[in-house]
Amino acid sequence: MTAAFIKRAAVGAAGAVSFAGAAAAQTLDEQINAGFASATGWFVNLIFAPFPGTSFPWIVAWLVTAATIFTIYFGFIQFRVIKHSIQLVKGDYSDPNDAGEVSHFQALATALSGTVGLGNIAGVAVAVGIGGPGATFWMILAGLLGMASKFTECTLGVKYRNEYPDGTVSGGPMYYMTKGFAERGMPGGKVLAVLFAIFCILGSFGGGNMFQANQAHQQLAGILGDYPGWITGVIFAAIVFAVIVGGIKSIAQVTEKIVPFMGILYVGSALLIILMNIGNIGWAFGQIFAGAFTSSGIAGGAVGALIQGFKRAAFSNEAGVGSAAIAHSAVRTKEPITEGFVSLLEPFIDTVVICTMTALVIIFTQQLVVDAETGMYLLNDNGTIQTVTGASGVGLTSAAFASAFSWFPYVLGLAVILFAFSTMISWSYYGLKAWTYLFGEGKGKELTFKLIFCLFVIIGAAASLGPVIDFSDAAIFAMAVVNIIGLYVLMPIVKQEVNSYLARLKSGEIRKFK
Amino acid sequence: MVDTFIAAYDGSEAAGRAVDFAVKRAKAGKARLLVVHVLEWSPYSFLTQEELAERHKRRNQELDRAAKAVLDPLKAKLKDSGIEIETAIKYGHVAETLCDMAKAEGAAQIFIGRTGSSSLMDRIFGSVAGSLAQIAPVPCTIVP
Secondary structure, three states, rough: HHHHHHHHHHOOOOOOOOOOOOOOOOOHHHHHHHHHHHHHHHHHHOOOOOOOOOOOOOHHHHHHHHHHHHHHHOOOOHHHHHHHHHHHHHOOEEEEEEEEOOOOHHHHHHHHHHHHHHHHHHHHHHHHHHOOOOOHHHHHHHHHHEEEHHHHHHHHHHOOEEEOOOEEEEEHHHHHHHHHHHHOOOOHHHHHHHHHHHHHHHHHHHHHHHHHHHHHHHHHHHHHOOOOHHHHHHHHHHHHHHHHHHOOHOOOHHHHHHHHHHHHHHHHHHHHHHHHHHHHHHHHHHHHHHHHOOOOOOOHHHHHHHHHHHHHHHHHHHOOOOOOHHHHHHOOOOOOHHHHHHOOOOHHHHHHHHHHHHHHHHHHHOOEOOOOOOOEOOOOOOOOOEEEOOOOOOHHHHHHHHHHOOOOHHHHHHHHHHHHHHHHHHHHHHHHHHHHHHHHOOOOHHHHHHHHHHHHHHHHHOOOHHHHHHHHHHHHHHHHHHHHHHHHHHHHHHHHHHHHHHHHHHHOOOOOOO | OOOOOEEEEEOOHHHHHHHHHHHHHHHOEEEEEEEEEEOEEEEEOOOOHHHHHHHHHHHHHHHHHHHHHHHHHHHHHHHOOOEEEEEEEEOOOHHHHHHHHHHHHHHOEEEEEOOOOOOOOHHOOOHHHHOOOOOOOOOEEOOO
16 A cells, blocks of 8 residues: 555656657757756645645645535536526627627637647546546546636636727736735735736746647657657747747638637547447446546556546646636627636536547547456556557557557647647737736737747757656646635625626526527 | 618629619619628637737727728718718628618618629639528619
C-alpha cells in the first residue's frame, strides 16, 4: 500500500507521463527542457501540493468543490435550463433587429474552438493511461458539475464587460472582479483582478500555447519521423506570428471554419469505432464503473482514477478557470444571464461528449493491457498502464483510432494541428486582454506580448511533455484559484439575475421571436 | 389603404433596373415604395475571438457605408420621381429577409433584379431571385 502511495505521489502529483521515445538526444531541445523545468518547478509544486498526508492535490478539490457549490446554489441550473439554452443558441429569442451583431451561436462556437483542443484528444489519453477506465466516470461527473461554474463566470463576464465608445468590448474576470466587488462594497477586487491577469498571461503561455505546440510536434514527429522539436516550433511560431502580429486574418478564419467540422468528424469516427466494437459495451462500462469505485490495479486505486478524471476535465473544459468569461463577453444581448445559459453547453459538448468519445474509443479498442491472471491493469516503469503499442498521450488516442482505421492517424494529425492552432489563437487573445489590462492598451505593448507569445511556441515544441504539461496545468489552475474566489463573492448577483429572468420567462414577458 | 411595394436593392445595375421598374408600377398603382438593402449575414457563421470583440463596431461601420454608398445615391436619383420612397438596411439571408419584410409591412409585391448569369455555380446553388421566387409570400416580380 505504502509503495503504491509513493509511486502514485511521484507520478500523480505531477500528473505527467513522459512521452515514449520523444526525448531523443538533441542538445538544443534538452537545454531548453532542463532550463524550463528548473525555472517552473516551484510554481508547479505549489499548485499541485497534496493535502498533508494524502496524495490528493488541493487544487482538484478546490475546483470540484466550487462546481458542486455552484450546482447546489443555483438549484441544478445546468439540468433545468438546458432546453432553453438550446433555444437561445438556435436564435429563437434573438431580436431580428439585432441581426448582424454577435449571436449566441457565434459566441459559443468561438469559445468552443478555444477549449476543444488537445485536452480532448491527448489529455483524456493521459487520464485514462494513468487513471484507467474509471477516470472516465469522474471526468463526466466533473464535466456535468463544471457546467454550473461556467454558467456563473460567463454571466458575470457579460454583465461587467467594458464597452468602449467605438463599440468594441472587453470582458472577463479582470473586469467583473474590479467592478463587481466595488458594486458589492467589497475590497480586494483590484488585487484579485491583477493576480488573475498575471496567471492568465502565464496560462496563455502554458496550456494555451506550449502544451499545444508540444503535442502538435509529437503528432508530426509520429507521422514524419523523429526530428528536433524546435523546427516545428519555429514553423508554428511563424504562422501564429503571421496571424496575431501580421493581421493575416484569413489563416485564422480558415482554421475557425475547419475546426467545427473536424470536431464532428472526430465524434462521428469515434461513434463508428464504438459501434464496430459494440460487443465490448458491457465489459467497457463495467470497467468504467468498477474502476471509478474500486482498485483496478492502477496507481492510487479509485482515488487515482478520480484525480485524473477531475484534472483532465478541468483542463479540457476550463470551467471555473475564467478564460471562457473573456470569450463569451462579446455577445449582443440585453440579458447577461442568457449567455450564461448558453455557455453551460460548453463543458457538456467539450467534456461529456467529446472527451468521453476519446476515452470510450481507447477502452473499447482495448488499448490498455490487462494482466490475464489477476484481471488488474499492468503497470509499466512510469507507473502508467501498459498500452498495447506502448504509446501514451496523443499517441495512445492515435493507436486506438488506428486499430479500427489504419489511415486515421493522418486525419487525427491534421485535427491535432488545427485544434492546437485554434486554441493558440484563442489563448493569444485571452493573454492579450490580461496583458492590456495590466499594462494598458497600445501598439507597442501589444506587440511585446505577441512576440513573447510566439517565443513560447518554440519553447513548447522543443521541451518534452513532462515539464510542459506540469507548467501548463499549474498556470491554468492558478487562474482558477483567483477566479473562483471572485465567483464566490459575486454569485448572489448571478442568483438575482437568474431569479428575475426565469420569472419573466415564465410570465411571458420574455418572448420568442420565432 | 395605400399598397406597399418592396424593391430589393444592392447598388448593382440589375437592382437599379428593378427599382426603376418598381417606381413605374408604384406610380401607376399609387403605391408607396420601400427600397430594402440586405447585407448578407448568418448568425451561424464562425468568427474569431477578435472579430467577436469588434463586431458591434464593424456593424456600425457597415451600416454607415451601406447608407452612404448604396442608398443615398439612389434616394438622390429618385427625389423627383413623385412617389413616396422609404429605405431600410437589414442583415440576414437575402431572400428570407425580403420575405420577412414583406410580411411585416403587409407588402403587395416584391421587385428584384437578376443578373441572368447561368454559370455552373448558380445552377447548383441557385440565385437570390430564384430562391425568392420560390419562397415569397406575395407576388414577386423578377426584372431582367
